[in-house]
Amino acid sequence: MSLGTKAGDEALVVFDHVGFAYADRDGATSVALDDVSFSVAAGECVALVGPNGCGKSTALRLLAGLDEPDAGEVRFDGEAITAARMADQAFAKRLHKRVGLVFQDPDTQLFCPTVRDEVAFGPRQMGMGGDELEGRVADTLALFGIEGLAHRAPYHLSGGEKRKVAMACVVSCAPEVLVCDEPTNALDEDSVAEVTGFLKAFVAAGRTVLLTTHQADVVSALGAREVRMDKSHRVVR
Ligand SMILES: Nc1ncnc2c1ncn2[C@@H]1O[C@H](COP(=O)(O)OP(=O)(O)OP(=O)(O)O)[C@@H](O)[C@H]1O
Ligand SMILES: [Mg+2]
Known part of the structure; x- marks a missing residue:
């Protein structure tokens, strides 16, 4: 590894x-x-955009190692992400520590009895405990303004609340690269501003963001570089 x-x-x-x-x-x-090529440099914010079904979520799944390309390669930090590599638990764990994926549908990501447990889950899996874990959870809840949801059951939350909790769960693991599938979908105006503000600060801190979105104003608010795909599942040149 x-x-x-x-x-x-x-x-x-x-x-x-x-x-x-x-x-x-x-x-x-x-x-x-189909023959998709693009790259994201460390410290960059890139928005993958294009019509429904063009392949954006699929691209993110390949980067997280959830599927393997049939052709070509997806590389992270110089290494191809393949099913064989992902079968090595140490490799998979290290990739998931460095690259955090927030799914398009938050329901696929939330499974704990409370929001607090949900946000603590990733750091605890990475071996964190005690005051450090409590501090990490409190900081992350505050970052997304969801302290008031800490003891709520995730499955009772609204769509927008779930989205913020799902993002907090990934951010609590402090990934280097945050991969977000439509992070501002179903959010009200203030929440969109909060999430874009957070993503900007994340990049300003030297980290990397790859997101998908259908909202052009989010791309410009983030100052993101756009990679556009089309209905033929290709990157538009
Ligand atoms: N599990 C699956 N089984 C079969 N086909 C799938 C599956 N998931 C996605 N697809 C197909 O793959 C193509 C790309 O889907 P994908 O979800 O990556 O698109 P997307 O660009 O993220 O779209 P959206 O903007 O609607 O989220 C679509 O044609 C879709 O129907
Ligand atoms: Mg999608």
Whole structure:
């Protein structure tokens, strides 16, 4: 396990001629990514944009190692993310510590009895405990203005509240790269401002963001570099 052997000047995240198709139940396949190449440098904020179904969420799944490309490579810090590498628990753990994915649907991510437990889960998995863990949870709840939700059951929260909790759960693990799938979807105006403010501060602190969004004003508020995909599942040149 290395994840720290980046060759030359390669960017932190590299999609290199990536192809991916989902296998449907009837044996057919649906293409999600076709010859997709783009990169994200350390400290950059990149917005992956494009129409519904063009492949944005799929690209993020490949970066998190949840699926493997059929063609080409997804590399993080110089190493290809493959099913074989992800089978090595040490590699998978290290990748997930460095790259945090906030899913498009927060319900797929929330499973603990309380919001507090939810936000503590990741750091605890990484071996944190005691006052350090309490401090991390309190800081993260405050960062998203969700201290008042700490003892609530995640499944009783509103859509927007769930989205902020899901983001807090990933941020509590202090990833280097925050990968957010439509982070401002279903949020009111103030919450959109809070989340974009947080993402800007995250990047200003030297960290890296890759997000997807359908909101052009979010891209400009973040000053993000846009990578646009189209219905043919390709990056628009
Ligand atoms: N589990 C799956 N099984 C089969 N096909 C899938 C699956 N998930 C996604 N797809 C298909 O792959 C393509 C890309 O889907 P993806 O979710 O990556 O798009 P997206 O760009 O994130 O869209 P949206 O803007 O609606 O979130 C779509 O055609 C979709 O129907
Ligand atoms: Mg999507």
